[in-house]
Amino acid sequence: MSRLIVVSNRVSAPTDPAAGSAGGLAMALSAALRKYDGLWFGWSGETIDSFTGEMKVEDRAGVTVGLVDLEPQDVEEYYNGYANKTLWPLFHHRIDLAQYERSYGEGYERVNRRFAEVLAPVIKPDDVIWIHDYHMIPMARDLRRLGVRNRIGFFLHTPWPTRQLLVTLPHHRRLVESMFDFDLIGFHTREWCDLFTDYVVSEAQGELFGHGGLECFGRRVQTGVFPIGIDVDGFLAAKNSTLGTRTYDRMAASAAFRAMIVGVDRLDYSKGLEERLLGYEQFLQDNPSMRGEVFLLQVTPISRDDVDSYQDMRARLDALAGRVNGAFADMDWQPIRYLNRTYRRDQLAGIYRAARVGLVTPLRDGMNLVAKEYVAAQNPDDPGVLILSRFAGAAEQMREALLVNPYSREELSDAIQKALTMPLAERVRRWEALMQVVRDTDVGIWRDAFVKALLAVETEPEKTQWAGAA
Structure with a gap:
């Protein structure tokens, strides 16, 4: 050609x-x-x-x-x-x-x-x-x-x-x-x-x-x-870059020995953000002993803010995050950190690496590359656990993730509890299978x-x- x-x-x-x-x-x-x-x-x-x-x-x-x-x-x-x-x-x-x-x-x-x-x-x-x-x-x-x-x-x-x-x-x-x-x-x-x-x-x-x-x-x-x-080699280089490492160190220190759950999605009704926060709220209700031991970092850059349905959704998410924090926060702990800003790829790699759980729960998605980025960012010796919506395109390949129905807050709650308590051997086994999928479907x-x-x-x-x- x-x-x-x-x-x-x-x-x-x-x-x-x-x-x-x-x-x-x-x-x-x-x-x-x-x-x-x-x-x-x-x-x-x-x-x-x-x-x-x-x-x-x-x-x-x-x-x-x-x-x-x-x-x-x-x-x-x-x-x-x-x-x-x-x-x-x-x-x-x-x-x-x-x-x-x-x-x-x-x-x-x-x-x-x-x-x-x-x-x-x-x-x-x-x-x-x-x-x-x-x-x-x-x-x-x-x-x-x-x-x-x-x-x-x-x-x-x-x-x-x-x-x-x-x-x-x-x-x-x-x-x-x-x-x-x-x-x-x-x-x-x-x-x-x-x-x-x-x-x-x-x-x-x-x-x-x-x-x-x-x-x-x-x-x-x-x-x-x-x-x-994803660009696997490029993402691994970003994870190990100076900024990627610095971001990881910063997030690990910020967690203060707490387990971090991370979600990264642009503001869109297809991403299941409201359902995710409701599922996390259910988890806090179901597991009172884990309050103060875990927090959710939700990174949600604003998109299409001139479309009415997106403006309405943004207001609902602000209110929902505030409600959860108001109900469960303590003087030294906030259950949800909700951020409306964009981060570089190397910064995201550091954030993913520091997270014990990756929460990827769209209601419907063509593929969803955040799921693959989260897996690629993990420490092979101590990897986190991917919770993935069965309605994401990635679920067709990534069967070793914890697949969930994002419409069910109880199912999300149970998956979060399972991910946080999963033994190391099982986490490693699941990660190795998922990482092979990530390599086999490289963007190149x-x-x-x-x-x-x-x-x-x-x-x-x-x-x-x-x-x-x-």
Whole structure:
């Protein structure tokens, strides 16, 4: 292939490849783009009064990035609207929060078309295009309409919803039909892939062929399961860095011989934060002898604060944390330390390492890499215990974690008690099995597996032309 072109809503290529705050996904994709002299294309995060269609090209630590500015209306309808108020809650089974407004859908279609119109002129005949996530589901269709004949892959970083919920989306069939202009569609887990297949076969009367192939709407697409992971070597280096070690020492001293439980999640209703605090409250009620011996450090950076449902959730969490602390705290002990701020990757590694329990309890999650980071940060001779929601994508692989139903506060309470009292031999056995999973699903392995599969897909001549109306 000539180049790899990565397309995502926001370009996250690091300006400094050694930066401790750079995410593993950004590092892995940046490495591939440097290898293939590729391009990372997406929204700049900036707005302009009138859309110009101009691409700003920059070099970020050896990675060429192409950036496009959007109009304020684009951002409101495409990003804040359809992406985050319609698809995100729907894909996480929160149709009670999903907003189905016609203007949102129109903005979503318009922005994807604009992205395609800006990108298409710079695509070379042998380029391979890899589009990421729910923000850009129709983009392959728009590229095909502009005559792009290249291989185009898509990876969904969220869950795929059940068919019964997806059909509540107006024009759900049109959205799924647009996905058949990709050559390969990737999911984190077999469950998400099977749910997509169920919609195509049961709702759209599609058919299966070969291994993971689907035929529908007069076209064929290949599907596959590609579980994403972390940059293992990079994370271990961050854990052992000066700042990582210093953070560990600081947290170990701050714990003052108490056992620390840690949760790290951005503010989002899919993360099960309220249910987690209620489960921890239940644990304190069930185990009075452990009061003063344990505390929960919950790190929750604020996100999407301009969305009403997130503002409401933030207020509820503030009140809930205050209630628990008010009911159980003593003069020298606070049961919950609730922080609304962001930490660097090396700092988080030190925090994870100091925690006796990692509490990862989303209500629904595509994968959840915090679970894998927590495992990677542990001391092999004295590892902590991972408590993991069975509704996280990671649960499909990480069977040696304590798997829980996050909706049950009693089950969370029991799991916390079991984790804190687990014998060393069992902790080591579970950690070794989990760490092998983390290594086997390294983000570099994920990246290479997807690109290899995309290059192996047999392309269809009919994908070189627009096959039907939207």
